Amino acid sequence: MCMVPLLDPPGLVEFQFTLSSTGLILLSGLGAFFVNWSGFTVMGSCSAMTHQLLGQAKSIITMLAGFVLLAQGYTLVTLISCLVGMMAIVAYTDANLKENAARSPDLQMKTI
Known part of the structure; x- marks a missing residue:
């Protein structure tokens, strides 16, 4: 100050x-x-990779919220980059969850 x-x-x-x-x-x-x-x-x-991806997700969500809620101007390339980034984060999360489930089958939810 x-x-x-x-x-x-x-x-x-x-x-x-x-x-x-x-x-x-x-x-x-x-x-x-x-x-x-x-x-x-x-x-x-969490792992370092998960922490990094969480930070990226927060940045992407902030940019998309500015675009949707505040009519912030972004180029088409920027918006496509945000969407590709979110898809990559979702793909990483899905792969990570599948890997963890395969490692510990006793923790999986049992279906009737």
Whole structure:
């Protein structure tokens, strides 16, 4: 916060703090907290690859939400890249679940 007035003119000094802008800043901070918290929560219980893919999925979901909800402009290549990325994440998850199920058949759900 000490560097904001120097690096981001007009900076913190001239910013008009209103109830709505302060609320949005706090809401943004809360959202950032939960994004980081979710990353650290899964870090200890998942592989490095799974943690990396979770981060990519969060980025893709954020971009697609901006496109759908906020009419954010993206090129067709960017949107196709997001969809291909999500398909790759789903394929990895499916392969990982099948591998885990094959390793421990006693943990599989039994059907009647």
